[in-house]
Amino acid sequence: MATETDPAVARSDAVTSVGDRAPSSWGLGDGQAIPWDYAPAPESRDVVRLKERYGLFIGGKDVAASDGQVFTSVNPATEEPLAEVARATAADMDAAVRAARTAFRRRWGGLPGKERAKYLFRIARILQERSREFAVLESMDSGKPIKESRDVDVPLAAAHFWYYAGWADKLEYAFPGRVAKPLGVAGQIIPWNFPLLMLAWKIAPALAAGNTVVLKPASTTPLSALLFADVCRQADLPPGVVNIVPGPGEIGMSLVTHPGVDKVAFTGSTDIGKKIYKGVAGTDKGLTLELGGKAANIVFDDAPLDQAVEGVVNGIYFNQGEVCCAGSRLLAQESIVEPLIEKLKDRLSTIRVGDPLDKNTDVGAINSRAQLEKITELVAAGRAEGAEMYQPACDLPDRGYFFRPTLFTNVAQSSRIAREEIFGPVLSVLTFRTPEEAVEKANNTPYGLSAGVWTDKGSRILHMVKRMKAGVVWANTFNRFDPTSPFGGYKESGFGREGGMHGLHAYVRLEDR
Ligand code: NDP
Numbered sequence: 001m002a003t004e005t006d007p008a009v010a011r012s013d014a015v016t017s018v019g020d021r022a023p024s025s026w027g028l029g030d031g032q033a034i035p036w037d038y039a040p041a042p043e044s045r046d047v048v049r050l051k052e053r054y055g056l057f058i059g060g061k062d063v064a065a066s067d068g069q070v071f072t073s074v075n076p077a078t079e080e081p082l083a084e085v086a087r088a089t090a091a092d093m094d095a096a097v098r099a100a101r102t103a104f105r106r107r108w109g110g111l112p113g114k115e116r117a118k119y120l121f122r123i124a125r126i127l128q129e130r131s132r133e134f135a136v137l138e139s140m141d142s143g144k145p146i147k148e149s150r151d152v153d154v155p156l157a158a159a160h161f162w163y164y165a166g167w168a169d170k171l172e173y174a175f176p177g178r179v180a181k182p183l184g185v186a187g188q189i190i191p192w193n194f195p196l197l198m199l200a201w202k203i204a205p206a207l208a209a210g211n212t213v214v215l216k217p218a219s220t221t222p223l224s225a226l227l228f229a230d231v232c233r234q235a236d237l238p239p240g241v242v243n244i245v246p247g248p249g250e251i252g253m254s255l256v257t258h259p260g261v262d263k264v265a266f267t268g269s270t271d272i273g274k275k276i277y278k279g280v281a282g283t284d285k286g287l288t289l290e291l292g293g294k295a296a297n298i299v300f301d302d303a304p305l306d307q308a309v310e311g312v313v314n315g316i317y318f319n320q321g322e323v324c325c326a327g328s329r330l331l332a333q334e335s336i337v338e339p340l341i342e343k344l345k346d347r348l349s350t351i352r353v354g355d356p357l358d359k360n361t362d363v364g365a366i367n368s369r370a371q372l373e374k375i376t377e378l379v380a381a382g383r384a385e386g387a388e389m390y391q392p393a394c395d396l397p398d399r400g401y402f403f404r405p406t407l408f409t410n411v412a413q414s415s416r417i418a419r420e421e422i423f424g425p426v427l428s429v430l431t432f433r434t435p436e437e438a439v440e441k442a443n444n445t446p447y448g449l450s451a452g453v454w455t456d457k458g459s460r461i462l463h464m465v466k467r468m469k470a471g472v473v474w475a476n477t478f479n480r481f482d483p484t485s486p487f488g489g490y491k492e493s494g495f496g497r498e499g500g501m502h503g504l505h506a507y508v509r510l511e512d513r
Contacts, residue, residue, distance in 0.1 A: 038352070038360045040355075040358055040360075041358055041359040041360050042355065042357055042358050042359075043135075043136055043139075043146045043150075043357045043358070043359060044136075045136060045140070045357065047132050047133045047136055048133055048136045048137045048140065050082060050083050050137075050223075051083060052083060052084065053070065053083065053084040053085070053086075054083055054084070054085045054086065054222070054223070054226045054246075055086045056086045056088055056092055056096070056243075056244065056245050056246065057226065057229035057232075057242070057243055057244040057245075058092065058095055058096045058099050058240075058243050058245065059095075059096075059099035059102075059103075059239050059240045059243070060099075060232075060233065060237075060238075060239025060240060061239070062229070063086070063092075064086050065086040065087050065088055065089055065092055065247075066089050066091045066092050066095075067089050069086070069087040069089070070084040070085060070086055070087055071084070071085055071087045071219060071246075071248075072084055072085070073085055073141055073220065073221070073222055073223055074220070074368075075140050075141065075143075075400075076142070076143035076220075076365040076366060076367055076368060076369075076400060076401045077140075077143050077355060077356050077357075077364065077365035077397070077399075077400040077401075077402075078399055078400055079399055079400055079401075082140060082141060082223065083223065085222050085223075085226070085246050086246065087246070087247050087248065088216075088245045088246060088247030088251050089247070089251070090250075090251065090254045092245060092247070092251075093214070093245055093247070093251055093254045093255050093258065094254075094258065094260075096214045096243040096245045096255075097185060097187070097214055097255070097258045097260040097261060098260065099239070099240035099243055100185040100212040100213060100214050100240055100241075100243055100260075101184070101185050101212070101260050102240055103212045103238055103239065103240030103241045104182070104184055104185055104211065104212040107238045107241070108207075108210060108211075108212050108238060108241050109182055109184070109210055109211075109212075111210070112169070113168045113169030113170070113171060113208075113210075114168070114169040116168040116169075116207060116208060116210060117165045117166070117168035117169050117208070119207070119235055119236075119237050119241075120161050120162075120164060120165030120168060120204065120207060120208060121161075121162070121165045122235040122236075123161045123231055123232070123235050123237070124158050124159075124161035124162040124165060126231045126234055126235055127154065127157055127158040127161060127200075127231060128155075128158045130227075130231070131150070131154045131155065131158070132150070133227070134149075134154045134157075134196060134224060134227060135149040135150040135153070135154045136149075136357065137223055137224055137227055138153055138154070138195060138196055138221075138223075138224045139356040139357055139364065140223075140356075140357070141195070141220075141221050141222075141223040141224065142192060142193070142195060142220075142221045142356075142367055143320070143356050143364045143365030143366060143367050143400075143401065144319050144320070144356055144364050145356050145358075145361040145362060145363065145364040146356060146357050146358070146359055146361070147359055147361070147362075148318065148319060148364075152197075152481075153194055153196055153197045154196060156197055156200070156481055156483070157196045157197050157199070157200035158200075159482075159483045160197075160200040160201060160204040160205075160483045160499075161200060161204045162483070163204070163483035163484060164204040164205050164207070164208035164483070164503075164504070165204075165208065167205075167208050167501075167504055168207075168208040168209075171209065171504075171508065174501050174504055175505075175508070175510055177513065178510040178511065178512065178513070179510070179511045179512070179513055180209065180508040180509070180510055181210075181508060181509045181510075181511060182209050182210030182211045182507065182508060182509075183209075183211055183262040183263045183286055183507060183508065183509055184211060184212075184262035184263070185211065185212055185213070185214065185260055185261050185262050185263075186202070186206045186211045186212070186213050186214070186261070186262070186263045186264075186265060186507065187214050187216075187255040187256060187258065187261040187263070187264050187265075188202040188203070188206070188213060188214070188215045188216070188264075188265045188266075189215075189216045189252045189255065189256070189264075189265070189266045189267070189268065189276075190202060190215065190216070190217055190218060190225075190267055190268075191218050191267050191268040191269075192218035192219075192220045192221040192322075192367050192368070193319060193322040193323060193324070193367065193423075194319070194323075195217060195218065195221040195222075195223075195224045195225060196224040196225070196228065198267050199215060199217070199224070199225055199228060201267075201498045201499065201503070202215065202265050202267075202498070203215065203228075203242060204483075205498070205503045205504050205506070205507050206263075206265075206507045207241065207242070208504065208507075209504055209507035209508045211262075211263065211507050212240060212241045212242070212243075213241070213242050213243065214243045214245060214255055214261070215242070215243070215244050215245070216245050216246065216247065216251060216252045216255055217244065217246050218268075219246065219247070219248060219249075220367055220368045221367070222246040225244045225246070226244060226246070228242075228244065229242070229244045249272070252272075252276075253275070253276075253279060256276050256279040256280060257279045257280075261285060262285060262286065263285060263286035263287070263506070263507065264276060264279075264280055264285055264286070264287050264288075265287075265288045265496075265498075265506070266287075266288070266289050266290070267290040267291075267324070268291065269291065269292055269421075270291040270292045270421075270447075270492045270493075270494075273289045273291040273494055276289065277289065286506065286507075287496070288488070288494070288495065288496025288497070288498065288506050289494030289495055289496060290324065290487075290488055290489070290493075290494050290496070290498060291324070291447075291449075291489065291492060291493050291494040292324055292421040292423075292447055292449070292492065292493060293324045293325050293326070293328075293421060293447045293448075293449030293450055293489065293493050294328055294329060294418075294419065294420070294421055294445045294446075294447045295315070295325055295326060295327045295328060295329065295447075295449060295450040295451050295452065295470065296327070296329045296330075296331050296438075296441065296442035296445075296451050296452070296468075297311070297312055297315045297316075297327030297329065297330050297331065297451070297452040297454070297478060298331040298432075298438050298442060298451070298452065298453050298454065298464065299312070299330065299331070299332050299333065299336070299340060299454040300333050300435075300438075300453075300454060300455040300456075300457075300460065301333040301335045301336045302455055302456040302457060302460075303336075303454035303455050303456060303476075304454075304456070305336065305339060305340055305343060306343065307454075307476070308340070308454040309340070309343045309344055309347050310347075311327075311452065311454060311476070311477060311478045312327060312330055312344060312427070312478075313344070313347055313348070313351070314478055314479055315327025315452060315478035315479060316328055316330075316425065316426070316427045317351060317362065317363055317405050317425050317427075318479055320363055320364060320365070320366055320367075320403070320424060320425050321422065321423065321424045321425040321426060321427075322366070322367060322371070322423050322424065323423075323479070324421075324449055324493075325449050325450035325472065325479065325487075326423075326479075327427075327450075327451075327452050327478055327479075328421070328422060328426065328427060328428060329418060329427075329428050329429075329430060329442075329445075330427055330428070330429045330430070331430050331431070331432050331438050331441055331442060332429060332430075332431050332432075333431070333432060333433070333438075334431045334432065334433050337429070337431050341407075341409060341429065344407060344427075345390055345392070345407065348390070348391075348392045348405050348407060349392040349393070349394075351363055351392065351394070351405050352394075353394050353396060353402060353404065353405065354395075354396075354397055354402075355397065363405060363425055365400045365401050365402055366401040366402065366403055366424065367401070368401065369401055371401070371423065371424070372401040372402075372403060372424075374422075374423070374424075375403050375422055375423070375424030375425075375426065376403070378416060378417060378420060378422045378424075378426070379406060379417070379422075379424075379426060381415075381416045381417065382408050382411070382415060382416065382417035382426075382428070385412065385415045385416065385417070386410065386412070386415075387408040387409065387410050387411045387412075387415060387417060387428070388408065388409045388410045389406060389407070389408055390406070390407045390408075390409070391404040391405065391406050391407075392404065392405060403424055403425055403426075404425070405425045406424075406425060406426045406427065407426075407427045407429065408426070408427065408428045408429060409429045410429075411428040411429060411430055413430065413441060413444055415428070418430065419445065419446075421447070435460065435463065435464065438464070439464065439467045439468070442468060442470075443467075443468065443469045445491075446491055446492040447489065447491060447492050447493045448469045448470050448471060448489050448490045448491035448492070448493045449470060449471055449472065449488075449489035449493035449494075450470050450471065450472040450473070450474070450489070451468045451470040451472075451473045451474070452473070452474045452475075452477075452478045453465065453468075453473065453474070453475050453476070454475075454476055455475075455476070461475040461476075469490070469491065470489065471487065471488045471489040471490060471493065471497075472487055472488075472489075481499075482499070483499055483500070484499070484500050485499050485500050486498070486499045486500040486501075486502035486503060487499045488502075
């Protein structure tokens with residue numbers, strides 16, 4: 001057991017999995033609890049060389065915005081400015097689309113699949129080689145814990161390039177009997193919750209299928225996309241195949257409506273998704289929308305409760321709950337709700353909130369002040385509507401945008417915290433008696449992105465999965481991602497799939513032989 005007087009042991013404990021941690025009240029067996037804590041385990045920032053100013057990446061070059069404007073990217077954990085970034089104008093977006101069109105026509109669109117594959121494999125390898133640099137930068141720019149950027153975001157991003165590299169010269173097997181042709185220029189807009197991973201979800205299948213790309217990262221997290229521009233250079237990717245154009249939301253709309261764009265892919269809020277849908281209406285552009293969610297994580301009374309608790313915690317507190325498929329509604333069967341809540345509260349008291357660059361941190365910083373305000377407002381609404389709030393006692397850093405892991409019980413289905421996407425570390429607990437009631441309540445949402453089912457019975461899993469109106473249903477696990485597996489929603493969660501062969505389909509036009 002780790003004690004304050006034995007920091008070496010404390011450090012070694014720090015690397016055990018979250019589920020193995022001992023409660024901090026453990027004593028020596030004489031009934032006396034000894035207070036202890038984990039020693040800090042900060043990841044070094046030295047591996048990242050931040051530039052003072054980043055340009056737009058257009059036609060393989062680092063260029064300033066046409067009007068010279070910049071914006072500042074801020075570290076949400078410290079509120080310190082990290083770097084200035086060129087703020088694109090509509091003229092810059094036009095230049096990027098033209099560069100992508102030229103690269104498509106002159107080079108990439110006609111390149112044999114096996115040649116495209118070589119570039120994708122190269123990118124995957126470079127991402128792996130530079131994984132530490134990417135992980136640290138991603139945590140600094142987004143606020144996510146280093147153990148998540150290091151173990152989830154960056155490896156999965158590389159895995160997407162490996163996976164789609166494999167398909168680039170095998171499109172005839174992906175779509176048997178048809179000829180798969182690229183669409184042309186893909187305009188892609190990504191959010192701030194998984195900046196590099198969302199980039200990989202979008203760029204890898206687009207390039208594998210022979211398209212070129214203009215990508216707009218979110219304004220609060222442009223830096224990993226701009227580091228990716230450096231990877232494109234290092235991989236000798238022909239100029240213009242990938243263009244990275246940071247700028248405000250309106251610039252995203254000028255990409256969506258640009259006549260030189262053949263396909264639009266968006267991940268973000270349902271509100272902006274609807275505007276984008278209108279923006280492409282009346283054109284023949286392809287469109288995929290990956291929008292919000294309000295997933296139900298359903299725990300039946302025969303589920304192994306300790307495992308379910310880990311799954312529920314992972315489902316909602318992973319990445320500060322800033323996850324479109326987060327299990328933000330826990331549906332607990334009435335007969336086990338009390339022990340389940342007790343175990344959850346106990347588990348919440350061991351969650352470490354703080355410095356994203358500390359390897360022990362479970363919950364890092366909220367991505368922006370605006371997002372923190374949104375979470376705070378919705379939590380206040382939950383209390384005002386009569387739900388009971390529980391937050392573990394934990395010290396939050398003096399600076400930065402942090403929010404305590406929060407659990408609400410006694411939540412009505414009509415409550416805002418049960419209906420709206422909070423996009424923060426906030427769990428709403430509802431109960432049910434029968435499987436039918438669970439289905440009814442789980443589907444009682446305008447969203448349809450994901451769901452989770454926890455039960456010992458395989459037959460019950462199949463029964464539930466068939467009835468869930470959600471694009472992805474996890475059974476006895478949550479938040480599992482794999483490049484081979486399609487992901488996406490329906491209803492207000494959008495349409496189209498990313499990942500797997502379905503993800504490739506969105507970037508090709510199929511013709512008869
Ligand atoms: P947005 O949907 O506004 O942002 C996502 C991306 O869209 C960003 O790159 C953003 O650019 C861009 N964008 C903004 N306005 C436009 C526009 N008019 N046309 C084209 N592109 C645009 O999400 P927010 O950052 O405002 O977050 C608000 C809420 O959305 C969150 O609280 C959460 O509930 C939800 N959300 C859901 C996500 C998901 O994965 N499903 C991801 C992010 C947010 P810029 O950053 O420059 O504004």
